Structures are given as C-alpha cells and as structure tokens.
Amino acid sequence: MRCPKCFEPRIDSNNPCCELPAGLSEMARRSAPIWTIQCGYTNHGKSEYLAALLAVLKLLPGRLQGFSVAALDDYSQQQLTRIVDNYNQGTLEPGTNPGLPTPLLLDIQGLPLPNGLVSRRLAVVYDPAGEHFLPGKIAAVNGDDHGAGVTQPLLECRTPILAFNLATPNSSETVDRLFETYLAVMKQNAVPLRNRSVVINYTMSDLIYHEYFSDALKEYFEHDALFGIEALGRPTHERFDFARYMQKAEEVSAELREFTRRYVSGGPNLLSLAENEGVQLRFCATSATGHLPGEKAMSERGVPKRVLDPFFWVLTGDAPDTPSDKKWTFIVDASSNAVQLFEQDWPRRIWAELSRVVRANGYFAGRSRVAALPGQEFPAKPPARKNPPLIGPIIERLPDDEKILLLTSGAVGDLYDYAKNAAFKDRLFVVGVDEEVVDGCRWRNTFELRCPEEIAEVCAQAQQSPAL
Amino acid sequence: MIVLDRVGFPLIQVEPLGGYLSFLPITKYQFEYYICDPSAGRNFGEQWYASATRTNRRRPAAALTIEDYWNAFMTSVTPAECRQFAEWYADDESQLCDLPTDNEWRAAYEHLASKPTIDPAAITGLPDVNPRARQLVTRLTTLRSQQPLTAASSLAPPTAATKEADSLADQMLMRRGVFEWVRLADGWGGRGQPPASIGGGGIAPHNGSPRQPTSDENQPYYGFRLLIRE
Numbered sequence: 001m002r003c004p005k006c007f008e009p010r011i012d013s014n015n016p017c018c019e020l021p022a023g024l025s026e027m028a029r030r031s032a033p034i035w036t037i038q039c040g041y042t043n044h045g046k047s048e049y050l051a052a053l054l055a056v057l058k059l060l061p062g063r064l065q066g067f068s069v070a071a072l073d074d075y076s077q078q079q080l081t082r083i084v085d086n087y088n089q090g091t092l093e094p095g096t097n098p099g100l101p102t103p104l105l106l107d108i109q110g111l112p113l114p115n116g117l118v119s120r121r122l123a124v125v126y127d128p129a130g131e132h133f134l135p136g137k138i139a140a141v142n143g144d145d146h147g148a149g150v151t152q153p154l155l156e157c158r159t160p161i162l163a164f165n166l167a168t169p170n171s172s173e174t175v176d177r178l179f180e181t182y183l184a185v186m187k188q189n190a191v192p193l194r195n196r197s198v199v200i201n202y203t204m205s206d207l208i209y210h211e212y213f214s215d216a217l218k219e220y221f222e223h224d225a226l227f228g229i230e231a232l233g234r235p236t237h238e239r240f241d242f243a244r245y246m247q248k249a250e251e252v253s254a255e256l257r258e259f260t261r262r263y264v265s266g267g268p269n270l271l272s273l274a275e276n277e278g279v280q281l282r283f284c285a286t287s288a289t290g291h292l293p294g295e296k297a298m299s300e301r302g303v304p305k306r307v308l309d310p311f312f313w314v315l316t317g318d319a320p321d322t323p324s325d326k327k328w329t330f331i332v333d334a335s336s337n338a339v340q341l342f343e344q345d346w347p348r349r350i351w352a353e354l355s356r357v358v359r360a361n362g363y364f365a366g367r368s369r370v371a372a373l374p375g376q377e378f379p380a381k382p383p384a385r386k387n388p389p390l391i392g393p394i395i396e397r398l399p400d401d402e403k404i405l406l407l408t409s410g411a412v413g414d415l416y417d418y419a420k421n422a423a424f425k426d427r428l429f430v431v432g433v434d435e436e437v438v439d440g441c442r443w444r445n446t447f448e449l450r451c452p453e454e455i456a457e458v459c460a461q462a463q464q465s466p467a468l
Numbered sequence: 469m470i471v472l473d474r475v476g477f478p479l480i481q482v483e484p485l486g487g488y489l490s491f492l493p494i495t496k497y498q499f500e501y502y503i504c505d506p507s508a509g510r511n512f513g514e515q516w517y518a519s520a521t522r523t524n525r526r527r528p529a530a531a532l533t534i535e536d537y538w539n540a541f542m543t544s545v546t547p548a549e550c551r552q553f554a555e556w557y558a559d560d561e562s563q564l565c566d567l568p569t570d571n572e573w574r575a576a577y578e579h580l581a582s583k584p585t586i587d588p589a590a591i592t593g594l595p596d597v598n599p600r601a602r603q604l605v606t607r608l609t610t611l612r613s614q615q616p617l618t619a620a621s622s623l624a625p626p627t628a629a630t631k632e633a634d635s636l637a638d639q640m641l642m643r644r645g646v647f648e649w650v651r652l653a654d655g656w657g658g659r660g661q662p663p664a665s666i667g668g669g670g671i672a673p674h675n676g677s678p679r680q681p682t683s684d685e686n687q688p689y690y691g692f693r694l695l696i697r698e
Contacts, residue, residue: 335514366514367506368505387513388514388517392600420603421599
C-alpha cells in the first residue's frame with residue numbers, strides 16, 4: 001500500500017511513514033484499502049455530502065448488525081467527531097482548504113457484500129477543495145503543480161465520485177468538463193481507463209427532483225425505508241440484502257443516465273466520452289441535508305437522502321470490472337498440499353468474489369473438466385481422487401484473451417513451462433494465501449491474498465496487463 | 469512427412485512401417501494430458517505421478533540442459549500403462565496405436581538412421597503445433613548445436629575419429645534418448661540408447677538382443693514411443 005499522505009510506494013511496520021498509525025500496514029495487508037476521493041467544483045456540496053455520509057455511517061449499526069466505523073489516527077478521529085457533530089447540530093461544513101488534502105483513515109467493519117458475507121476494510125477518504133478540479137490545475141505525479149496533491153489519490157482510487165450540483169449558477173461548470181478533467185489526469189499519467197468505474201453523484205438533488213424526476217425516481221429519492229433518517233433510528237434484525245439493494249440502485253442509475261442525456265447541460269457529451277473511453281458510469285441522486293440550507297447553517301434538521309448510494313457503488317465498483325462478459329478461468333490446486341485451502345474455504349470465497357467482477361469458469365488443477373460454470377457455486381471439497389496439480393491441459397485450450405487465476409498451495413508441476421511463453425506469461429496470475437508459498441513462487445504475476453476481496457485488486461492489475 | 473498427434477506433438481511418417489512414429493519419445497507433457505482427462509478411463513493420480521517422476525524429474529522444456537534433457541520424456545511407466553495411454557492417444561477408433569514391436573523399432577531405426585536431419589522449422593512452424601512441443605524441439609536443437617548429444621555427454625565432445633554421422637534417428641533421439649519399450653514375441657524389451665549417465669554407455673541402439681529388464685515396474689529410464697497406423 002502507498003502511504004496515503006506522502007505516497008511513498010510502500011509502507012510497512014518497519015518503515016513508519018508520515019506518522020501513520022502503527023497497525024495500518026498490517027490492516028492494509030489483511031484487506032485491500034478502499035481509496036475514495038470526491039471530485040467536484042467549489043460549492044458543489046462535496047464536503048456536506050461527506051458529512052452526511054459519515055453521520056449516516058455512524059447511525060448504520062442500528063440497521064446493519066456488526067457494522068462499525070472508527071477513526072484510525074488522531075487527525076481522523078478529530079475530524080470524524082467534528083464533522084458528525086456539526087452535521088447533527090445543523091452546522092454546515094466550511095469551505096475546504098485548497099492545500100493538499102489530508103485523508104481520513106477509517107476502519108470500517110461489517111461491510112455488506114453481494115454474496116451475503118461481510119468484510120472489513122481500511123478506507124482512505126479524501127475531500128479535496130474544488131479549486132483542484134479547475135482546468136489546468138491537475139498535473140502528472142512528477143510535475144510541480146500543486147494539483148499533484150489530488151492526482152496521486154485519484155490514481156490510487158478505483159472508483160472516484162464526481163460530485164455535481166445540477167443547480168449550480170455557473171454555466172461554465174458542466175458535468176462533462178469535470179469528467180474531462182478526470183480523464184485528462186488518468187491519461188496524463190498513462191492509467192488505462194477501459195473498464196474503470198466512475199460514480200456521478202448529483203448532489204443537492206432536493207433542489208431539482210420535483211421538477212425533473214419521474215414519479216418512480218421521486219419515490220425512490222424521497223422514501224428510503226431502509227436507510228432514511230427515520231428508518232435509521234429503528235433497529236432491525238432483518239438481514240440486509242445488498243445484492244437486491246444494488247439491483248434497485250442499478251435501475252435508478254439507468255434512469256438517471258437517461259435524465260442526464262435529456263436534461264443535463266453537457267450530459268450527452270459526458271455519456272459519449274465515457275462510452276468512447278470504456279468508462280462505466282453509475283449515477284446517483286443525493287441530498288446531504290434534504291433542504292436548501294442557509295449560508296452557514298441548515299435551516300431545518302438535516303434529512304439526508306440516498307447518501308449511501310455513491311458509497312455502495314464505490315464498494316461494488318471497487319473492482320473496475322463489474323460483472324461483465326469478460327471471461328476468466330479460475331484454477332484451484334486440489335492436490336494433497338491443498339487440504340488447508342479447502343478447510344478454510346478459500347476456493348469458494350475467492351470464486352464468490354471473482355464472480356462478482358467477472359464471468360469465470362472454475363477448474364481443479366489436474367482435471368481438464370470444468371468444475372464450476374458462471375452462476376454455480378465452486379465445489380466446497382476437492383475431488384476424492386487426487387491428481388497432480390497441472391494446468392497445461394486446461395489453459396492451452398482457452399481463448400487467447402481469457403485471463404487465468406491460479407490458486408495454489410505449493411508447486412504446480414507445469415507452471416514454469418509457460419514462463420517464457422508470451423501467450424500466457426502476462427495473462428496468468430498466481431495467487432497464494434500463504435506467504436511462504438508466494439515467496440517461493442517465481443511466476444512474474446504472483447500475489448498474496450489476505451482476504452478474498454483482494455481478488456478485485458488482482459483483477460484490476462490484470463486489466464492493466466499489457467497482454468491485451 | 470510430419471503430422472501432429474491429438475495434443476499437437478509431432479509424429480513422422482516411416483514408410484517401411486506404413487505408419488507414423490512419435491518424433492520423440494513420449495514426453496511428460498503429452499502424458500499429462502492423459503492424466504488430466506477425467507474420461508480417460510484410468511486414474512494416474514498424484515502419488516503415481518510423484519513416484520514416476522522421482523528419479524526422472526519433470527522439468528520445463530526451456531530449462532533442459534545437456535545433462536538432463538532426457539527429463540522431458542515419460543519414464544517409469546510399465547508397458548501395460550503405455551498401452552493404456554496408447555488407447556487414449558489414437559485420435560479415433562480407425563487408428564491402430566501401439567508400442568512398436570522390436571522388429572518395427574529396428575526397421576524404423578535403420579530407415580531413419582539413413583536419412584539426414586530435418587529442419588526443425590518443419591515442426592515448429594506447423595500452425596497447430598503444441599507450444600511445449602515447439603519449445604522442446606527448439607531447445608533440443610539448441611542443445612544439439614552446442615554439443616553433440618553423445619552417449620556420455622558429461623565427457624569431452626567426441627573427436628573426429630569417434631564422431632558418428634548425425635542422422636534423423638539421432639535427431640529423434642532414438643540414440644541418446646531413453647530406453648524404449650518394444651513388444652517381443654514373449655513379453656517386453658528395451659531398445660534405444662540413453663546417455664551414459666543413465667546407463668546407455670556401451671549399448672548399441674538396434675543391434676543384438678533387446679534389453680530385457682527383470683521387471684516392468686520402477687524402470688526410471690524406460691520410456692516409449694508410439695506407432696500409429698490407419
């Protein structure tokens with residue numbers, strides 16, 4: 001993990017950096033951090049959105065059993081307390097300092113996942129000032145421009161949130177220009193854009209929804225039986241169905257996409273740009289306060305609207321490849337070395353996570369017959385008859401553009417047959433859950449997994465592989 | 469004429485036999501397709517393969533050296549196991565696939581020893597050749613160009629006086645390969661001539677009686693090649 005403050009490439013417990021909390025590197029080792037950054041012009045409601053989100057997250061344990069959010073360092077705790085207290089007292093966030101943004105480091109536990117499991121993640125949250133997103137203010141990471149302060153977090157962030165206030169009086173600030181700025185940063189730093197996700201968060205939507213939204217969209221925006229402010233005060237033991245919630249959010253996103261095309265200045269250009277660059281856009285409509293506040297304070301109690309949706313999209317889109325037609329092959333070592341892998345349920349957990357982001361076929365190493373098709377569960381146990389862990393007879397039959405993920409617990413007999421084979425060396429990724437196994441593997445793309453969710457990271461790196 | 473087997477490894481037409489002979493002894497890479505095919509009938513499992521490769525270890529083709537190039541070939545297989553593999557290996561039922569008889573092996577050797585080597589590109593350039601077959605043929609060609617694969621490859625290269633002519637049979641490693649199971653009227657024998665380091669020093673590949681090991685089992689330097697006829 002990069003240092004979230006100075007962006008040194010690697011932090012670890014032996015190399016404390018920027019006064020980071022001692023346990024941070026260990027936490028990052030256990031689960032891939034979520035880097036989140038809001039991009040948006042000045043006075044487009046970014047800071048107030050973050051305040052509302054944090055206030056709601058603090059109330060969420062009442063609805064989601066086991067959920068918690070906690071600061072990981074003094075600065076974050078101070079800020080978290082201040083922001084949430086201010087929000088609850090109706091005080092608006094002051095303008096953000098245009099200097100380098102200091103991130104909030106949050107430990108979020110009990111996060112819902114589409115497969116019904118929960119996870120724990122380190123969240124690195126940036127709230128940069130709008131000045132950073134004016135044209136010409138963004139630089140390459142090695143440039144001198146002060147915009148480099150948001151460039152590096154943007155590069156780390158898998159799914160940025162572009163916050164845009166549709167009621168802005170400034171006609172030169174359009175949503176497509178904001179998106180163009182994001183594209184320019186990524187291109188300037190040679191980051192592949194294809195299959196990345198971007199959340200378009202229409203902030204302050206309470207100001208426009210009555211006039212522009214369809215009845216169904218109005219209903220969704222106004223009434224949130226699960227996470228509305230009233231609902232959050234009522235504890236429930238009902239199990240939250242994340243997949244179902246996101247299915248509805250997907251429908252809402254589709255409707256807002258159409259709304260963007262028809263009504264939003266620069267909307268058609270935004271959609272074309274995204275399509276041409278292969279960036280997947282998700283649309284949300286939120287309101288931090290639920291009403292038009294005064295200059296420094298809310299005029300009523302804050303009633304946040306759908307502020308969790310962008311956050312949930314960040315969680316879902318944490319992998320750039322949301323379920324798509326991208327084909328992967330997942331091969332699991334089922335040799336006698338792999339007993340522990342199955343005892344700890346790694347194959348099924350990784351398969352569930354992988355299936356969330358790509359379409360995959362599953363195999364046992366040493367067996368050329370498919371063990372699991374897309375939509376099926378991966379077998380909980382290895383075959384009774386143990387075959388030598390071989391992959392050649394499986395991978396040689398695959399299409400040239402299909403990527404391969406190999407979960408191994410030790411030596412795979414024929415892996416190095418392909419070490420110098422251009423057709424495989426860049427599209428075969430080895431993952432292990434044991435440090436010794438990973439350290440002993442000489443395959444160029446080898447990753448150690450601390451938790452199944454990190455598969456999304458591996459997929460992300462794979463997408464940037466030069467093989468395709 | 470070179471053709472490819474069901475997994476993309478080369479076979480060569482041997483006119484006197486009226487069929488196609490494996491260009492090289494059957495490799496571990498080829499055998500592994502059989503091991504991994506759940507419909508193949510017999511289960512050669514993890515323990516079996518670990519035991520079969522204990523002495524003659526498995527190595528990637530690109531990493532083979534002059535000392536161990538024979539590691540590419542499948543050994544420690546009994547003739548019965550070779551024949552099970554042969555059943556699976558034939559593309560369809562119209563093909564007869566088996567270990568050659570002793571006479572067939574010797575006839576093939578004499579025929580091929582009289583032929584010059586072929587351009588390896590005749591194999592590596594085939595569009596459907598298996599990538600590992602391509603790698604192996606390329607690697608063996610490189611090794612042969614660096615140092616002749618002599619019977620005692622750990623010794624100094626042969627002098628002009630002792631140097632033998634390089635033939636297609638040599639290129640196919642009928643010499644300096646492994647012992648190869650052949651069918652006899654009353655059982656099984658071994659032909660071919662491995663390097664001296666694995667027991668092939670003073671043996672002529674085709675003259676005299678075939679080798680007759682006391683057991684079919686645990687023969688780490690006995691491999692095989694197959695003869696296919698329509």
